[in-house]
Amino acid sequence: MSILIAILIGCLLGALIGINAPIISYTYSSYLAIAIIAALDSVFGGISSVVKGNFDLKIFISGFFGNAILSMLLTYLGQKLNVDIYLAAIIVFVGRMFTNLSIIRRYFLDKWTKKLEKKEENADGNK
Numbered sequence: 001m002s003i004l005i006a007i008l009i010g011c012l013l014g015a016l017i018g019i020n021a022p023i024i025s026y027t028y029s030s031y032l033a034i035a036i037i038a039a040l041d042s043v044f045g046g047i048s049s050v051v052k053g054n055f056d057l058k059i060f061i062s063g064f065f066g067n068a069i070l071s072m073l074l075t076y077l078g079q080k081l082n083v084d085i086y087l088a089a090i091i092v093f094v095g096r097m098f099t100n101l102s103i104i105r106r107y108f109l110d111k112w113t114k115k116l117e118k119k120e121e122n123a124d125g126n127k
Helices: 002-020 026-052 057-081 086-125
Strands: none
Touching (some): 026 057, 057 086
16 A cells, blocks of 8 residues: 555656656657656556555666667657557556556445445345
């Protein structure tokens, strides 16, 4: 649970810093965008791992930076070849984000449903 709180605090800090950050030039905006998408994919994957109970910090950190660096390199290569290779990375990362989000959503829905069922059982037992 503390990892989830740390991730949420990090996201809030990043958002607050981002609001006050200078505007990124058009030249570097595609690199930053794909790095952010890769980092978000890693964050959702980390939350999903926490929910499943198999979180490993080494895997999270290596995936966080590895995905961001690889996606920026793909963007660079694509610009040099005049081909939008970064679109493939976006499709993969966003697809994985939705998959991880569905795992997280199911976990919390199951937890919430079990809590409601337990509350109903306790209410029926007290009658």
